[in-house]
Amino acid sequence: MTNRIALVLGLFLIAAAVIDIVLFGDRHMIFLGKKLFALIDWVAFWR
Template identity: 45%
Template sequence: MTNTLSIILGILLLACIGVDVVLNDGIGLVFLARKFATLIDWLAFWR
């Protein structure tokens, strides 16, 4: 991955987070955080 591509992806990620916070009050981020925590628990169980 080049520096230019990583900067573009970082800006895109921050823009998507900003849009979610402005339009949905961050509900999408909370949903993803809960699903990620469930995934981590599931993976820890199978380890």
Template identity: 55%
Template sequence: MTNRLAIILGLLILGAVALDYAMYGSEHFIFLGRKMFVLMDWLAFWR
């Protein structure tokens, strides 16, 4: 992965989080954090 691609993906993720916060507030960030942790654990298994 090139630096340019990493920066673009990072900005997309930050933009999605900002949009989510603006539209729905911060009530479900804990749920999304837990799901992200499960996803990382699953990806680590397949590595």
């Protein structure tokens, strides 16, 4: 992955998060954060 692709992908993810927060509030991000930590814990268990 080149630096340019990584930068564009990162900016896209940040923009998507900002749009989600503006349109729907921060409750979705809190829910997704909790689920992400559960997924990381589950993947670490199977490693």
